[in-house]
Each structure stands twice: as C-alpha cells, then as structure tokens.
Amino acid sequence: xxxxxxxxxxxxxxxxxxxxxxxxxxxxxxxxxxxxxxxxxxxxxxxxxxxxxxxxxxxxxxxxxxxxxxxxxxxxxxxxxxxxxxxxxxxxxxxxxxxxxxxxxxxxxxxxxxxxxxxxxxxxxxxxxxxxxxxxxxxxxxxxxxxxxxxxxxxxxxxx
Amino acid sequence: xxxxxxxxxxxxxxxxxxxxxxxxxxxxxxxxxxxxxxxxxxxxxxxxxxxxxxxxxxxxxxxxxxxxxxxxxxxxxxxxxxxxxxxxxxxxxxxxxxxxxxxxxxxxxxxxxxxxxxxxxxxxxxxxxxxxxxxxxxxxxxxxxxxxxxxxxxxxxxxxxxxxxxxxxxxxxxxxxxxxxxxxxxxxxxxxxxxxxxxxxxxxxxxxxxxxxxxxxxxxxxxxxxxxxxxx
Numbered sequence: 001x002x003x004x005x006x007x008x009x010x011x012x013x014x015x016x017x018x019x020x021x022x023x024x025x026x027x028x029x030x031x032x033x034x035x036x037x038x039x040x041x042x043x044x045x046x047x048x049x050x051x052x053x054x055x056x057x058x059x060x061x062x063x064x065x066x067x068x069x070x071x072x073x074x075x076x077x078x079x080x081x082x083x084x085x086x087x088x089x090x091x092x093x094x095x096x097x098x099x100x101x102x103x104x105x106x107x108x109x110x111x112x113x114x115x116x117x118x119x120x121x122x123x124x125x126x127x128x129x130x131x132x133x134x135x136x137x138x139x140x141x142x143x144x145x146x147x148x149x150x151x152x153x154x155x156x157x158x159x160x
Numbered sequence: 161x162x163x164x165x166x167x168x169x170x171x172x173x174x175x176x177x178x179x180x181x182x183x184x185x186x187x188x189x190x191x192x193x194x195x196x197x198x199x200x201x202x203x204x205x206x207x208x209x210x211x212x213x214x215x216x217x218x219x220x221x222x223x224x225x226x227x228x229x230x231x232x233x234x235x236x237x238x239x240x241x242x243x244x245x246x247x248x249x250x251x252x253x254x255x256x257x258x259x260x261x262x263x264x265x266x267x268x269x270x271x272x273x274x275x276x277x278x279x280x281x282x283x284x285x286x287x288x289x290x291x292x293x294x295x296x297x298x299x300x301x302x303x304x305x306x307x308x309x310x311x312x313x314x315x316x317x318x319x320x321x322x323x324x325x326x327x328x329x330x331x332x333x334x335x336x337x338x339x340x341x342x343x344x345x346x347x348x349x350x351x352x353x354x355x356x357x358x359x360x361x362x363x364x365x366x367x368x369x370x371x372x373x374x375x376x377x378x379x380x381x382x383x384x385x386x387x388x389x390x391x392x
Contacts, residue, residue: 007225016217025218036225102216124210129176144167144176151205152166160208 007036010051013125014058020121021062023106031061049131056135059118066114108158116150119143161188169199173206286324286333293337295361300341301388303368305348310365310386314358314377321355351388358382 011032018028035058044053109117115136122132129143136143154160161184164172171177172185189196297320301310308326322340324331327349334341342352356363358380365373365386373386 004225011225012220015220019218020213028218033225098216101212105212105216120209121213123174123206124213129171129174144170144174147170147174148166148202151170151202151209154209155201155205158209158212160205160212 003036003039006039006050006054010054014054017055017121017125018058018062020109020124021059021117022066023109027065031058031065034061052127052131052134055122055125055127055131059122059135063114063118104158108154111157112150112153116146116153119146120150120154123147161185163192163195164188166198166202169195169202173199173202286331287322288333288335288340289319289321290335291319292357292360295359296338297356297360297363298339299354299363299365300339301365301367302341302343303346303348304390305344305346305350305388306390307349308351308388310342310388311351311353312363312365312375312384312386313353313355314360314380314382315355316358316380317355318357318359319355320357323353325351325353 014032014035015025015028018031019025022028022031035054038057039054044050109120112120115138118136119132122135127135130140132143133140136146138146151160164185168177168185172182177185189199299310299312320340322333322342324333330345331348331350332343334343340354344350356377358377360377363375363377364371365375367386367388373384375384
C-alpha cells in the first residue's frame with residue numbers, strides 16, 4: 001500500500017491512541033510521524049496486518065518516550081522546579097468539566113503499568129487479543145487477565 | 161461448571177471464546193447471578209472507559225506526513241571522505257584573513273537586504289537583550305552551581321532580557337536566535353533574571369543538558385524560579 005494512503009487511513013486512530021497513552025497531543029503528533037518514518041526506513045516484512053504492526057511500533061515509541069518524560073518530571077520535582085502552565089480556556093465552565101474528566105482519566109491511566117495501559121487502550125481501538133498480545137510481546141491468553149486487572153484498578157481510581 | 165475467573169469473563173465479553181466455551185459459560189451465567197453481575201460490571205466499565213476517553217480526547221488534528229530523505233541502505237564510503245575534504249578546505253579558507261573579511265562583508269550586506277537587525281550570535285558578560293527568532297526559547301545553563309536561582313519573568317515586551325545578579329564573575333551570556341546560553345562554573349553563586357515575552361509558546365530550561373523545566377506563559381507578570389543549586 002502507498003505510504004500516503006496508509007497514513008491517511010491510520011493517522012487519526014493512531015493520534016488518538018498515542019494522545020491517550022501519553023496524555024500529550026503534541027507528543028502524540030510527533031510519535032505518529034516517527035512511526036511512519038519507521039515504515040519508510042524499515043517497512044514490515046509482510047503485508048499482513050499492517051495496522052497491528054503500525055500500532056506495535058507506535059506503542060514501543062510511546063513507551064520509550066514516557067520513560068524519558070518520567071525522568072524529567074522526577075528531576076523537576078527534586079529541584080523544586082516549575083510546572084507546565086495551562087492556557088486559559090475559551091469556555092471556562094465546559095472546559096472545567098472536561099478538564100476534570102481529563103484529570104480523572106489521566107490519573108487512572110497513569111496508575112496502570114505499561115502492559116495494562118496498552119491492553120486497555122488497544123482494546124478500546126478495537127484490536128483483538130491476539131493483536132494486543134503481539135504489540136506487548138506476550139501470550140494471547142494473558143490479555144484477558146491484564147484487561148480484567150486494569151479495569152478493576154481503573155474502577156477504583158476513576159470511579160468507572 | 162465452576163465459577164469462571166475475571167479473565168474468562170473478559171474474553172467472553174470481547175468475543176474471544178470458542179463456540180463450545182461460550183455455550184458452557186452462557187449456561188453457567190443463566191444460573192449464577194453473581195457471575196452475571198461480574199460480566200455486567202466488565203461490560204459497563206468497558207463502556208464507561210471508552211465514553212470517558214472519547215469525551216476527553218484532544219481534537220483530531222489535520223497534519224501531513226513529514227517527508228524526510230530516505231537514508232540509503234548501502235551508503236557509499238566515498239561520500240564521508242569527500243565531505244571531510246570539503247570541510248577541511250573550507251576551514252582552511254576561513255583562516256585566511258581576506259576570505260574571512262569577504263564573508264563578513266557579504267553577510268553584513270545580506271543582513272541589510274533581508275532586514276535582520278540582530279547579529280546571529282552575541283556574547284556579553286552580564287547583560288543581554290534580543291528578540292527571539294520564533295515563539296519558542298531555550299535557556300541552556302552549562303552547570304549546576306553552589307547556589308543561585310534562575311528567575312523567569314513574563315512581560316509584554318517582545319524582547320528577551322537577561323542579566324546576571326550577584327557573584328557573576330566568569331559567567332557569560334550568549335545569544336543565539338532561539339536560545340540563551342549561560343556559561344557558568346560549577347562553583348558559581350550567581351543568580352539570573354530573564355524577562356521573556358508572554359507571547360512565547362514555550363520556554364525550555366536545560367541545566368547540564370537535562371530538561372529541568374518547560375514553561376508555557378499565559379500572561380505578563382508571571383514569575384517562576386528554578387533552583388540552580390546541586391540537589392543532594
């Protein structure tokens with residue numbers, strides 16, 4: 001498949017998934033670009049399940065970036081540094097409600113480990129357990145356990 | 161059939177069980193309200209999560225695929241050698257005073273034509289002021305110090321102004337188009353006040369190569385202090 005067609009088909013879903021994973025839309029956009037750069041540099045060996053391959057690459061990139069981001073946050077905290085400031089919302093009441101929901105879902109997702117978060121978010125994108133297992137380098141049979149555990153954790157932190 | 165575990169119920173909800181397993185589970189759930197409630201809870205939580213994620217998703221962005229030059233799989237060995245020779249010749253030519261003078265003269269003319277008022281790189285010991293070339297600014301501090309702070313203050317001015325306060329001996333400020341460099345010694349005790357335009361989208365503060373803070377100013381008058389002292 002042509003690269004442009006592939007990009008057009010998967011760009012939005014991948015951006016949404018990465019923004020959910022990282023909590024940072026700017027970073028998500030960069031990671032989408034990085035993922036497709038990998039298609040150019042080192043394309044998948046077979047044409048089977050290209051979408052699964054793309055999301056696996058995206059997941060690995062997001063995992064690495066998140067590690068670095070957490071290190072920077074730790075440095076900031078130790079140095080008594082300054083926090084990122086949010087811009088003023090256009091509609092304060094609607095935005096406040098949305099911001100509150102966003103904080104809840106971020107707190108919930110941040111409390112999960114990489115495998116739990118990835119399993120839940122790929123499942124929300126409609127991936128089958130086999131595809132999620134491939135992205136995580138684990139067995140298909142373990143995905144049910146991961147999802148059950150992640151949902152139970154989220155139910156307590158996010159009050160699902 | 162014994163009570164199914166949660167992971168089996170997840171697989172049932174996700175349609176990941178065989179027809180035989182599905183039939184056995186259906187028969188059990190019909191007679192076991194407890195397991196029925198557990199399955200319903202998984203379905204309800206899954207729906208609630210998708211709903212919450214959808215409500216808090218950022219707006220979908222329209223962005224194009226960034227085209228980058230495809231690296232050659234078999235790079236020629238000749239190119240690096242040729243590039244090194246060209247660089248060496250270029251460096252040797254720059255050492256010759258007439259060549260350097262010619263380049264500086266041409267660059268001054270070009271700056272007048274394109275309206276660039278600021279020199280690209282400027283260094284002063286204790287105070288600098290410049291208009292950043294874009295809406296992001298990097299403040300790069302060479303080392304952590306014995307003591308001292310870096311104060312960022314957002315203003316309405318379009319200029320970045322930086323000054324060294326206190327024991328600033330040996331500290332040098334250097335300006336690049338989107339970057340302010342503070343060359344300090346590890347034992348320094350100076351503090352720095354940097355006034356930044358509130359219009360800037362982002363200011364990144366790095367100390368010894370590590371990102372220590374990212375600030376997105378909202379309005380003039382905001383002040384943020386970064387401790388430059390070594391952390392235990």
